[in-house]
Amino acid sequence: MRSKKLKWKRVDDSYDLELVNPEITSTRVLKKLLVVVEDIESWGRHFNQEASSEFNRWLQNLDTPLKEQAYARLSNWFLCDMKFIRETDLGIASGYFWDALFCTRPEKRLTKPERDHKILPEKFALWWPKQLRC
Secondary structure (H helix, E strand, C coil), rough: CCCCCCCCCECCCCCCCEEECHHHHHHHHHHHHHHHHHHHHEEEECCCCHHHHHHHHHHHHCCCCEEHHHHHHHHHHHHCCHHHHHHCHHHHHHHHHHHHHHCCCCCCCCEEECCCCCCCHHHHEEEEEHHHHC
16 A cells, blocks of 8 residues: 555646645556556457546646546546446556545546546535545
8 A cells, every 4th residue: 555645636617636746656656557557458448548648648747737537537437337347457457547646436437428528516526525635
């Protein structure tokens, strides 16, 4: 278990997140976890390219906000309503990458399936206070 936790703050008027303590972050470890997520194919599907590009951009400059669409799409894999998708290699790898970024997982999906990149305010409101407390 990681001894130091990444701390996040919400960017005003958005669901983009800014890392408060980037100095404790091992980008090498995060990049390796992202590569695993990017390389897995599950049920003929891959991790979203736009989200992948955003994570790679952010990992090059941790002082910039992480866009909501990236972490929303990451969470969709391990929070999918369909158990068989959650249990795919991509679902499991996405959960591991999430756990390296955040100290708690949402209990429910943060997005609607048809708008998998837009976080729902009511879902964020359930997860975010738990994230801030840990």
